Amino acid sequence: MNTYCNPIKRHGDFADPFVLRYNGKYYLYATNPDVRCWSSDDLVNWKPEGATVPEEEFPGLVPFAPEVVRWNGAFYMYTSPHGFGHYVLKSDSPTGPFRKITGNIGRSIDFSVFIDDDGRWYAYRADDRGIVGCKMDSPTEFGEEVLIGAYLHGWTEGPFVVKKDGKYHLTYTGNHFLSKGYRINAAVSDSPLGPYRDDPYNPVIVCTEGNVVGLGHSCTVLGPDLHTHYIVYHNLNPDKTRDLNIDPVVFTQERAYILGPTATPRPAPALPQWRRLRPVPQSVHRAFAEDVTLPGAGAAEFHMAAGEGIARYGISFTGADDIRLELDRAENTISVKNRLGLVVREKLLKDYDHEALHCIRVEYGGGLSVYMDNLLRLKANVSLGGCGASYYADGQFTIGSAAAHSADKETLHYPVPCLAPGSREICFDVTTRGTYQLLALECKACGEAIRVDGNVLPPDCVDRESDLAFYRCDLTADSHTLQMNAETVAIAPYYGSGCDAVSVRNIGPYDKVCGREKWSNGNISADLTVADCGEGWQAGVIFRAEHLADGGEGGDKRLGTNFFVGYRVCISEDRLQLWKHRYDETLLGEIPYDGGSHVSLQIIAAGNMISLRMNGKVILEYRDRRPILYGYVGFHARNCIITSGTIAPFRPAVPEENGGGSYDESTEKRIPPPEFQTG
Structure with missing residues (x-):
């Protein structure tokens, strides 16, 4: 099997990549001084074609985020020289030379053009209010702009729209390309100008750990096999250059499933027979x-x-x-x-x-x-x-x-961890031998046995109210098959049950500090004290937290206070709250709190259930229909100083009606209370 490994193209500054498919070949353009072009027959191996924009077109300026549209034999390029408005250029060849055919039409950066089946043209661009779009009367004429419902709580850029089976799929990026937390969101709409509905699992592409970070600014293109689509995006290097990455994408009526991001060898795009x-x-x-x-x-x-x-x-x-x-x-x-x-x-x-x-x-x-x-x-x-x-x-x-x-094309291989459509047999790849959890989401027949490599696997846990079921099994480092009747399936490593021992002193006013180990389930005992509280202060614990980043160019902790994926329990002036974060924040539950600047509580995260306890009593519980499955534990400060904080694992008490006692972390089984123990 031929393979590729991201980044597939290095050392050429492939920032803001755009790929045009024309006459059986692919043409790649990126942000660089003369908009150099590369060509490929297979999306993996690229040959330089040279500069496409003569220097005299934009002397001393770098054309940002060029995109090329072919229409009736002509090639139209849309680009923003150094971010100073936009120009339209034209050529009779995908490799140029492209020459300006308009003056400066303004409108910020990151123009992207989409042509619908009825021949109507649309343009999209970046804005600090979110992605804006408009109808086009011609390749050079632009109508009134509207917000289309795609916003990353700050500067939002890199829009791209593709139509599949009557649905309009949008990807978009934010916030700053120099942040490790640069990321890609997905959304879907019934109309090219929205409103777009965000994918509930956003961001669909993000990574802040390892060597391939700062992932963003994408386009989507049909692969050489005429069936599979690929998302093309860049990653950030330490020297601020950017490399080229690709991964398959599967579209359904509700969402786009990205088979990535990946940084290990993957099956190469299939060539046509x-x-x-x-x-x-x-x-x-x-x-x-x-x-x-x-x-x-x-x-x-x-x-x-x-x-x-x-x-x-x-x-x-x-x-x-x-x-x-x-x-x-x-x-x-x-x-x-x-x-x-x-x-x-x-x-x-x-x-x-x-x-x-x-x-x-x-x-x-x-x-x-x-x-x-x-x-x-x-x-x-x-x-x-x-x-x-x-x-x-x-x-x-x-x-x-x-x-x-x-149509009987090669089976796509989903990399673990992954989200995948569950209504069909899928193939998934495991790189490390161990225990894995499989979660049936939006499950039509909740609690049914599934098949892994043809073997029947019963559920570990079923929550019919939430339409989901958990399964767990040991897997070898190999390719595996899964048959499951669900809208969506999540596959992830099982990191065990427990938590790190974490202690902090004097962190804040905007900080996120985590332990070193990931956990799936956790019994967390937390104690913290807060001082120097400003307006809107919050202090608490984050768990199942991953992809932590700061805002701006990577150093703005205030802007990046929500830049992570995970859960957060916090106290404020008069509330104790449970939040869910996917680089935004969603309030899951809250209760009044008058404990002042100190809190001691226990958090039990098991499957999709989160239970908060004080003094052995349950104070708040929540069942998440789309749970985050694993991550780190740690502390989170917002406009305050956590003067001292400790996190440690604990054995939660079992309710009396279930026999009392506690749970053993290693076996996750009940230990009877002392009066019932023998020997």
């Missing part, structure tokens, strides 16, 4: 047959342009039921025909240039879907399985690259 690369389009007269028999179900892609004066042209699929995909210049239509005649006809976009090279992609199996330049144009109840493919025209025409791949 059949492919003919023609980077220089080939001129043909009347007919040309490709040497291909299309798979029974799958996708195929062709590139074709009509010569001057050609009235009708298209692709003939010969087989049991001969099918023709025909374009008519005079009528400006595309039709599907069989031996009996017309099956379906649709109008092409009104400005369709028949003499420009266009991409024609067909997806077939349970019917036929035809995409022109990635825009869905028509559907028909026919199949192309087993057919050959030939181009035809009533004169001269041009063909480009072509490819075909079966």
Whole structure:
């Protein structure tokens, strides 16, 4: 199996990467002085193509976050030189040279353009209020802007929209590219301008530990197998340069599942089973047959342009039921025909240039879907399985690259930890032998046994009110399969039950301090005292906490007070509160508190249940339908000083109705109270 390992491209400053897919090849652009370009056949191996923007276009300035759109034979680049507004540039080649065709149109940084199936254009950009978007009247004309509902509680940038099965999937990034906590959020909408609904598991890409950190500013592109999409993003290096990363992404009606971020060897993007690369389009007269028999179900892609004066042209699929995909210049239509005649006809976009090279992609199996330049144009109840493919025209025409791949594509391998759609069999990769937890979320048949590598595994714990079930098993360092009937499945290492012994003195006014070990479940005894409390002060304990970072360029602790994934229990002037954090904060529960500047409490985190106790009594409980499964324990100060704090593991008392006693941390079993012990 061919593999790749992130970062896949280093030492070229691949900041804010954008990948254009054109005529069977990929073209990569990034933030650098002359917008250098690289090309690839497989998304992994890249060849330098040189500068695309002449120096005189933006003398002394660096074009930020360039993106390129191809339309009717022309390539349009959108970029912001040094962040001073935006310009539109144009070229007749993906490798340039690109020349300005507008003046400065303003509008902040990070323009991204999306074209919908109906041919309408939309533009998105960064803003400190969140991502804004607008309709476009042409490649150079922009309408009134609106907020689309994507906000990272501060500067928000790097938008990118892709449409899949009628849903609009957005990724966006924040807050500062020099922070380890630079991250990618995902959202979905029924409309290109929103409102977008945030993924409940955001951020979908974040990492603040190890060598591959500061992950952000992404785009998404269709892979070489014509089925799998890949998200492309950068990471931050110590010298502030940025490298290139890719990972697969799976879209559903509700969310995008990212198979990452990864920094270990992963299966390389699958190449098509059949492919003919023609980077220089080939001129043909009347007919040309490709040497291909299309798979029974799958996708195929062709590139074709009509010569001057050609009235009708298209692709003939010969087989049991001969099918023709025909374009008519005079009528400006595309039709599907069989031996009996017309099956379906649709109008092409009104400005369709028949003499420009266009991409024609067909997806077939349970019917036929035809995409022109990635825009869905028509559907028909026919199949192309087993057919050959030939181009035809009533004169001269041009063909480009072509490819075909079966719908029975190679299985995607989900890296652990991961979130995955649970309604299908999935393959997941374990890199370290040990105990793992599998969680069925939004479970339709909560409590059913699942199958891991074909073996039946009953649940450890079921919470039908929350529609979830926990499973646990030992796994080897290998690839494994899972069959589970749930909306979403989470797979993660099981780090055991317990907590570090952590002590702090005089931390704050804005600090996060954690132990060194990760834990899944925990029985935490915490004691802390607070002083020098300012307005809105809070002091407490964080647990199952991971991906800790600070704001700004990585040193603003106040801005980064919520920059982590995990839970927090805190006291304030008159409240004791339980919060959940995913680089934001959500209040899960609270009670009045009049204990002043000192608190002593116990936290029990078991599965999706969080229980808070004082003096042996339960004071607050919460069941999380989408629990965070593991992380560190530690302290959190907000506008105050924690003068002293200690965290230690404890054995929680078992309620009298359950026999009393306590729990053994190592076995997670009940120890009877002294009067019932023997020997």
